Structure formats: C-alpha cells, structure tokens
Amino acid sequence: MNKFKRHENFINRELSWIEFNKRVLEECRNTNHPLFERLRFIAITSSNLDEFFMVRVGSLLDQIKVGFTKTDPSGMTPKQQLSEICKSTAKLVNSQCNYFNRSLKIALGRENINFLTIKDLNREQLDYIHDYYYKNIFPVITPMLIDRSTSFPLILNKSLNIGLIIEENDEKTFATVEVPSVLDRIIKIPSDSGLNIIMLEDILKLNLSSLFGTSKILASGCYRITRNADLTLDEEGAEDLLEAIEESIKQRKWGAAVRLEVEHGMDSDILSILEKELEITKEQEYKINTPLDLSFLNKLINNKEYERLCYKPIKPYNPLKYIDDEDIFDTISKKDILLQHPYESFDPIVNLVRQSAKDPSVLAIKQTLYRVSGNSPIIKALIAAVENKKQVTVLVELKARFDEENNINWAKQLEEAGCHVIYGLVGLKTHCKLLLIVRREKNGIKRYVHMGTGNYNDVTAKIYTDIGLLSSNPYYGEDASMIFNMLSGRSIPKDLKKLCIAPLNLRERFLYLIDQETKNAKIGKPAKIVAKMNSIVDKEIIQNLYKASSAGVKIQLIVRGICCLKPKIPQISDNITVISIVGRFLEHSRIFYFYNEGEELIYLSSADWMNRNLDRRVELLFPIENIEIKEKIKRTLRIYLKDTLGAKQLNNDGTYSRIDKRGKKPLDSQETFYQYSLIENDKHSSLEKTKISKTKWREEGFKVKQNQD
Incomplete structure (x- = not known):
C-alpha cells in the first residue's frame, strides 16, 4: 500500500470531533472568561453533543443496521467507531458534570446565585413551590400511564421527561410525564438576597402524586432521548422541494433513538423499560450527575441583572464609516475593501444591500442565503428592493441543517414579496457566500460583488470570525454572473476568470496548488503552505499534504474543529504542524496561502477541506490580489500562528496540548x-x-x- 494511504496515518473523524468538543468544554475552566461566559461554553458542549448524536451517530447506526462494514480512512468499521465514540463521550460527559458541580456551581455561589434542591427549601419556600405548581405547571402537563391496553408513547426528540414506577392494585406499572418545554425551566425562589433557583423538573417530581391519584409512586427519575435526525431526502423524487423538506422536518422528531440520558441513580426498573421500548443498548446510556441538558444555562446567561458576568458587547470598527464618500459604490469603485468580522463591522454589507434597494441606478440584486438571523435586515432590504422595482434573485438553501424551518419561512416571505427565489441544485447544498449588484452607470453596466467565508447573518457576524471582500473588479463580477446563471439556469459556467467553484473545479485547484509547492520543494526551492479552516477530513487532500511534507514543504495548519491528518509522522508529516484556536469568538474564516516561488497566492473560501465541501456543495474560492489586503491577511495568519494562549497543538495521537511558551511572548490572537x-x-x-x-x-x-x- 502507498505509505501515504495507510490507516495509521489518519485520525478518525468522529473521535477528532469529540476532541474538539473537549477543547470547547475546557474553556469553561478558564477563569479569564467572565463567569457567565464559562457557563456558555458548557452549554455549547451540550448542544454540540445533541447535534453530533442526531447526525453523525445516527448515520453510523443506520450503517450498522444494514450491515455496512467498510472501514473509514483510519481503518475503523462503523461498529468499531460507535464503540469508541461511546467510550470517549462517557469520559467527556463525566468531565462536564465534574466541571459544573465542582467549579461552576461554586463560582455561582460566590455571586450569590444558588441552585437549590427540594431538601434546601424552608416551609415558606415549599408553600411558594406548592402554589406555583398548581397555578402554572399542573394545567399544562399530561401524565401517561402505560398499562396492558396502552402502547409505549412516542417520546419527542430532545424532550425532558420523568419516568415513574407506580404501584396500582398490587401491580407495578410504568408511567411517563413530559416536562413542559413551554414553561421556564429555571424557577426563581423568593429570597431576601441573591438569586435562588430550582429546576422545573424538581417541582414536578415533588408533586407527582397529584397526577396519579391514590397510586403509590415507587420510583421516579428524569430521562431524555436523542433521535436520529440524519434523514435522507430524495430530491429527485420530490416534486416540490419545499414541501418535501417541511415533511422531513416533521419526521426528524420521530427518528430512531440513538442516545438515552438519565439522571444519576435512576431506578433499574425504569431503565430496563426505557432500554427495551427505545431499543437502546447500555453502551448508548449516559448517567448524568447534573440537570439533564445543560443548554438550559443559556436562559440564566441572558438574565440582564447579571450582565457584569458576561462579556461587554464588542465594538467593531467600521472602515467605511470614516470615508468621505457618502456613496458606497464610489468607495468600492476606488479599491477593494476587506472586512474581518467581528472585529470589523458587518454594517457595510447590510448598508450595501439597503442602498442598492433604494438606488435608482441599481437594476438587479442577486444573493445566496444559507443561514440568516431571525430578524434579518438583509431580507428586509431585499424585499424593499422588490418594492422599488429591482430585479431580485435570492438562492435560499432549504437544506441548511437545523435551519430548514427558518429558511422555509424566509423563502415564502421573499416569494410573496415578488423576489425570484431559487432553491439550488438537486443533490448539492449551496454553501457559497456571494452577493452581486448590477448597476447602470455613465460608462455602462457595472457589477459590484461581496464574497465571504461566512453567512449573511448580522447576529453571528458579531461572534464568528469571518472575512469578506467588497469589490468592483470586473472579472469577479463577470464570474459571479456566470455562477448565478448556473444556480438558476442549471448552466455550466465556462472560462471563469478568477473564481473557482465546487463541485466543478475547486478540488482540482487545491490539488494543483499543493502540487506546485511539492514540485518546487523537490528541486530545492522554498515552499510553504499555510491554511486556516474549520475542518480537514478529505482523504485525497491529506494524502497530497503528506506528499508535500515528504518533499520538504513547510505546512502550517490552523484547524478549529475536526482534523483527520496526523502531524509529525516520520518521513510523512514531519513538516506539518496543526493548531486549534477556541476562544470567545468562533473561528470560522477559511484562508489559504501558497508561497508560489515568492509570488505569493492568497485565497479566501466558503469551503473547508472536507469531502462534502469539495464534492457535494456549491462552494466558492476567490483570490486576493490587492497588495495591501494581501499584507493584511498575511499579518492575520502570522498572529494566529504566534498564538500561545488561545491555541492548542495537535499531537500525533489525536490529542491536543497547550503551546510550549518557553522563549515565546504571551499572545492571544483574538485579543490582538x-x-x-x-x-x-x-x-x-x-x-x-x-x-x-x-x-x-x-x-x-x-x-x-x-x-x-
């Protein structure tokens, strides 16, 4: 076997993701973050695990069910992967519980914020709880007794429930009660000072006897299931894609159970019934020594009384705010403008669409939308543009996982307003970030473009690091027009001048650029690659990076999340280093640098080095040619690579460790x-x-x- 293809040269994708979530979790120990931000990190790990089990583990279970035994690049079968995932997740969940109980709850107590249990309440507080239950909770809940005449109910995905064993007429019977998600889960208990809170499920457990009359409750405990949400959609057979996706969202609630979370000390009879009815194995069970689903902490974080325990909102710099030209088109015509979010404002992009909607010289606006905010100013501007008789074409990606419902709603609003809404290409997600504005000017038709690494989302632009380029370069504009024609007219763009797109030629372009550095290194020329992205998974890309490293190319990778590449393998990846940065902001930008015999090439992209980005999505890669902007991006990469405080280094065994600070200056890239x-x-x-x-x-x-x- 080719030495670059050996199984031992690859890290399993799923285990690498768990390592990433571990790095996120470890941020909750970092006392340099304000206390509520540390809570946010532990809440994020819970939400991340939900999605991981719903999608990745759900897919593995489907493969196991049909007898699929093909190994992944690391040499593991689906069954082996599932076993290792369960072991690693158990350790991660245990760490999560320990951090919450031994660190965060104690730190909250110092701020006079206390999580109480029923045992902690005095008579006056118990009376308050009793009154609160009958006024607010009792009218909402529906107990379900499962006897011989009743089948086991369909338990909703990610819902919190209480399982019970009750004794009725000398027979043991199972019952279940859903903790209502329509009610606040954090209940404030009256107190003279501070914030004393109790969980909704604890109040409900205290009052279970009110639901089952004279029956004797022998045991009770909270449980939560995660269901398979990786539902395959037959786009070819779907006459109406929008209706098909709406239906698949409904189905997601009832996929097969893939994980069972139970509170620590759960009664064995309840467990046995849940295992049998949900068809869950012991390996898929997780005993939790905290309240289930710590994402509820987001509700506490948003308490305005404790804003001092959160980061102050960032004050982004707006480079267009201080330019004399009032006309944004004049500004962009003079030179390309690079925006680095969240440090630089997202406002210029919103204002560009708003001004285009009002400008009588603007003829058409075309834009791709993958994920937008719930109250998107860009959507409002696009609707205003239609009202002002502009031709507006919007590609709304309905298959953006877990944002489908939001995108369907926006698509309907845009269609009702008169926008030409398209839903992308069959079998491909449209993930590229592209805005094209066509304007009539005195010298003829002129095109303005925005291309970026992140979504057109004004909310995430304040917490994700992304980069966007505003330009009137006619080559960019011509290429953008051809790409939109491809998306709406199913045409294949020919002779793109500057841009590369997946799945047409993006993979080939990356392989060519890596190969050029390899060839230069082999003949003794300096060769270097620096790449920053979210994930690197693609086997072919990794093999070619190994070849480049073996030839002597210096390769520095900044990979926030999954990395299936192993650094420092003798004679294979000796020249490769990988760091990951997890901090206040989510590192989301994709930057690619190639030394190219001193004629340095710099690209930005919407794509990671993953199979899905290169083969199953419409993605965009665009070059940076302005010398001033190239220097700015090179400086950005240098700062990332010098990070000694926020960065961690990937080891050969797939684990991560802190950067060795000896002889180096302390530097936090996000701070800088x-x-x-x-x-x-x-x-x-x-x-x-x-x-x-x-x-x-x-x-x-x-x-x-x-x-x-």
Whole structure:
C-alpha cells in the first residue's frame, strides 16, 4: 500500500470531533472568561453533543443496521467507531458534570446565585413551590400511564421527561410525564438576597402524586432521548422541494433513538423499560450527575441583572464609516475593501444591500442565503428592493441543517414579496457566500460583488470570525454572473476568470496548488503552505499534504474543529504542524496561502477541506490580489500562528496540548485582533491616539493572563 494511504496515518473523524468538543468544554475552566461566559461554553458542549448524536451517530447506526462494514480512512468499521465514540463521550460527559458541580456551581455561589434542591427549601419556600405548581405547571402537563391496553408513547426528540414506577392494585406499572418545554425551566425562589433557583423538573417530581391519584409512586427519575435526525431526502423524487423538506422536518422528531440520558441513580426498573421500548443498548446510556441538558444555562446567561458576568458587547470598527464618500459604490469603485468580522463591522454589507434597494441606478440584486438571523435586515432590504422595482434573485438553501424551518419561512416571505427565489441544485447544498449588484452607470453596466467565508447573518457576524471582500473588479463580477446563471439556469459556467467553484473545479485547484509547492520543494526551492479552516477530513487532500511534507514543504495548519491528518509522522508529516484556536469568538474564516516561488497566492473560501465541501456543495474560492489586503491577511495568519494562549497543538495521537511558551511572548490572537480594532476606532474618531492597554482590554471583557481553576 502507498505509505501515504495507510490507516495509521489518519485520525478518525468522529473521535477528532469529540476532541474538539473537549477543547470547547475546557474553556469553561478558564477563569479569564467572565463567569457567565464559562457557563456558555458548557452549554455549547451540550448542544454540540445533541447535534453530533442526531447526525453523525445516527448515520453510523443506520450503517450498522444494514450491515455496512467498510472501514473509514483510519481503518475503523462503523461498529468499531460507535464503540469508541461511546467510550470517549462517557469520559467527556463525566468531565462536564465534574466541571459544573465542582467549579461552576461554586463560582455561582460566590455571586450569590444558588441552585437549590427540594431538601434546601424552608416551609415558606415549599408553600411558594406548592402554589406555583398548581397555578402554572399542573394545567399544562399530561401524565401517561402505560398499562396492558396502552402502547409505549412516542417520546419527542430532545424532550425532558420523568419516568415513574407506580404501584396500582398490587401491580407495578410504568408511567411517563413530559416536562413542559413551554414553561421556564429555571424557577426563581423568593429570597431576601441573591438569586435562588430550582429546576422545573424538581417541582414536578415533588408533586407527582397529584397526577396519579391514590397510586403509590415507587420510583421516579428524569430521562431524555436523542433521535436520529440524519434523514435522507430524495430530491429527485420530490416534486416540490419545499414541501418535501417541511415533511422531513416533521419526521426528524420521530427518528430512531440513538442516545438515552438519565439522571444519576435512576431506578433499574425504569431503565430496563426505557432500554427495551427505545431499543437502546447500555453502551448508548449516559448517567448524568447534573440537570439533564445543560443548554438550559443559556436562559440564566441572558438574565440582564447579571450582565457584569458576561462579556461587554464588542465594538467593531467600521472602515467605511470614516470615508468621505457618502456613496458606497464610489468607495468600492476606488479599491477593494476587506472586512474581518467581528472585529470589523458587518454594517457595510447590510448598508450595501439597503442602498442598492433604494438606488435608482441599481437594476438587479442577486444573493445566496444559507443561514440568516431571525430578524434579518438583509431580507428586509431585499424585499424593499422588490418594492422599488429591482430585479431580485435570492438562492435560499432549504437544506441548511437545523435551519430548514427558518429558511422555509424566509423563502415564502421573499416569494410573496415578488423576489425570484431559487432553491439550488438537486443533490448539492449551496454553501457559497456571494452577493452581486448590477448597476447602470455613465460608462455602462457595472457589477459590484461581496464574497465571504461566512453567512449573511448580522447576529453571528458579531461572534464568528469571518472575512469578506467588497469589490468592483470586473472579472469577479463577470464570474459571479456566470455562477448565478448556473444556480438558476442549471448552466455550466465556462472560462471563469478568477473564481473557482465546487463541485466543478475547486478540488482540482487545491490539488494543483499543493502540487506546485511539492514540485518546487523537490528541486530545492522554498515552499510553504499555510491554511486556516474549520475542518480537514478529505482523504485525497491529506494524502497530497503528506506528499508535500515528504518533499520538504513547510505546512502550517490552523484547524478549529475536526482534523483527520496526523502531524509529525516520520518521513510523512514531519513538516506539518496543526493548531486549534477556541476562544470567545468562533473561528470560522477559511484562508489559504501558497508561497508560489515568492509570488505569493492568497485565497479566501466558503469551503473547508472536507469531502462534502469539495464534492457535494456549491462552494466558492476567490483570490486576493490587492497588495495591501494581501499584507493584511498575511499579518492575520502570522498572529494566529504566534498564538500561545488561545491555541492548542495537535499531537500525533489525536490529542491536543497547550503551546510550549518557553522563549515565546504571551499572545492571544483574538485579543490582538480586537486591540487593533479598538486602535482604529480611537484613531478615526479623533480620540486620543494611545496604545490600547491590557487594562482597557479587561474592561472590554478580556484578560491576558490565562489562569486555570
């Protein structure tokens, strides 16, 4: 076998993802984050695990069910992967419980925020709970007794439930009660000071006897199931894609159970019944020593009384705010503009669409939308453009997982307003981020484009690091027109001048660029690749990186999430290093640098190095040619690579460790980028031009020194 293809040279994708979620979880130990932000990290790990089991584990179980035994690049069968996933997840969940119980709850107590149990309540508080239950909870709940005449109910995906064993006429019977999601799960208990809270399910458990009359309750405990949501959609056979996806969303609630979470100390009889009825194995069970589903902590985080325990909102720099030209088109015509979110504002993109909607010279607006916010100003601007007689074409990707319902609603609104709405290509998700504005000017028709690495979402633009380019480069504009014609007219774009798209030629372009560095290294020329992305999974890309490393190419990878590549394999990946950065902001930008014999090539993209991005999605890769912008991006990459505080390094065994700081200056990349934005804000708003101190950084919600409790 080719040495680059050996199983031992690859890390399993699913285990790499668990390592990523472990890095997210570890942020909740970092006392440099404000307390509620540490809660946010532990809530994120819970939400991440839900999606992981619904999609990835659900898919593996489907493969096992049909007897699929083909191994992945790391040499593991689906059954072996599932076994290792369960073991690794059990350790992760155990760490999650320990962090919450031994660290976060204690830290909350110091802020006089206390999680109480029934045993902690005095008589007055118990009376309050009793009254609260009958006024607010009792009218909503529906108990379900499962006897010989009743089949086991369909338990809703991700719902919180209480299972019971009750004794009636000397017979043991199972019953279940859903904890109503329409009610607040965190209940505030009256107290003289601070915030004393009790969980909704604890109140319900205290009052279970009110639901089952004279029956004796022998045991009770909370449980929660996760169902398979990786539902395959037959697009070819779907006459109406929108209706088909609406139906698949409904089906998602009732997929096969893939995980069972139960509270610690759950009665064995209840467990046995749940295992049998849900067809769950012991391996798929997780005993939780905290309240189930810690994502409920997001409700606590959003308590405005405790804003001091959260980061202050970021103050992004708007590079267009201080430019004399009022006309954004004049500004873009003079030079390309790079925006690095969240340090630089998303407002110029929103304002571009808004101005285009009103500008009498604008003839058409075309845009791709993958995920947008719930109150999207861009959607409103597009609707306004239609009302102002512009030709508006919007590609709304209905298959954006877990955003389907939101996107269906937006698609209907846009259609009702008169927009030309298209739903992409059969079998492909349209993931590229592209905006095209066609304008009539004195010298003829002119096109303006925005291309980016992230979604047109004004909310996530404040918490995701992404990069976008505004340009009037005619080659970009011509290519963008051909891409939109492909999306709406199913034509194959020919002779693209600057842009590459998947699945047409993006994979080939990446392989060519890697190969050029390999060839240069083999003849003794300097060769280097730096790439930043969310994930690297694609086997062919990894094999070609191994070949490049073996030839002497220096390869530095910044991969936030999944990485199936193993660094530092003798004679294979000696020249490859991989770091991952997890911090306040979600690292989402994709940047690709190739030394190219000194004629440096820099690209931005919507795509990661994953099979799905290169083969099953419409993705965009665009070059950066402006010298000033190229220098800015090179500086960005250098800062990421010098990160000693937020970064962790991938080891050869798939684990991650902290960067060795010996002989290096302490540097947090996200802190550094934010300092630059504050300096620019101060400089352009005519404030005193002073160096942003570490004290000011802390005032904005950051600290430099990394402490671990």
